[in-house]
Amino acid sequence: xxxxxxYRVIVRGTWDALTDEARQRLLGEAxxxxxxxxxxxxxxxxxxxxxxxxxxxxxxxxxSDSADGEEMAAALAEDRxxxxxxxxxxxxxxxxxxxxxxxxxxxxxxxxxxx
Numbered sequence: 001x002x003x004x005x006x007y008r009v010i011v012r013g014t015w016d017a018l019t020d021e022a023r024q025r026l027l028g029e030a031x032x033x034x035x036x037x038x039x040x041x042x043x044x045x046x047x048x049x050x051x052x053x054x055x056x057x058x059x060x061x062x063x064s065d066s067a068d069g070e071e072m073a074a075a076l077a078e079d080r081x082x083x084x085x086x087x088x089x090x091x092x093x094x095x096x097x098x099x100x101x102x103x104x105x106x107x108x109x110x111x112x113x114x115x
Contacts, residue, residue: 002065005103008040009077011058012098017091018053026053026090044080056092058084070099 018026030050039045040059048056060077074097085092 002067004063005066005073005101007062007064007070007073007077008100008102009060009062009073010098011060011074011077011081011095012055013057013081013085013092013095014055015048015053015091016093019089019091022088022090023053026050044077044084046084066101066103070101073101074099 015026026048027050030048033047034049035047037045038047038057038059040061042061045059046056047059058077058081060080062073062076064073064076077099078095078097081095082092
């Protein structure tokens, strides 16, 4: 059995060919998807700025076999984002991911003398 790693993945993209209805819904829901709503979750957390309504990001926690690496974590998160966006009826393009492996991340702690 392969070891599982936990990844934080940010999927970024650009809104594309939004219908008037989708645009109005996004603008109306924008306060729920601002800076304060950004969290890494399994279901994903959508965030975007309403002005200009151009780019968005989804934040995901992905648990996957470490042997599959960051590429698989990115692919899984992008698939989740695509599924969610299509389900909501939002047009998008240019998905790109940034992945952090929490199990291999080095934490730099300040020593007591440096505080």
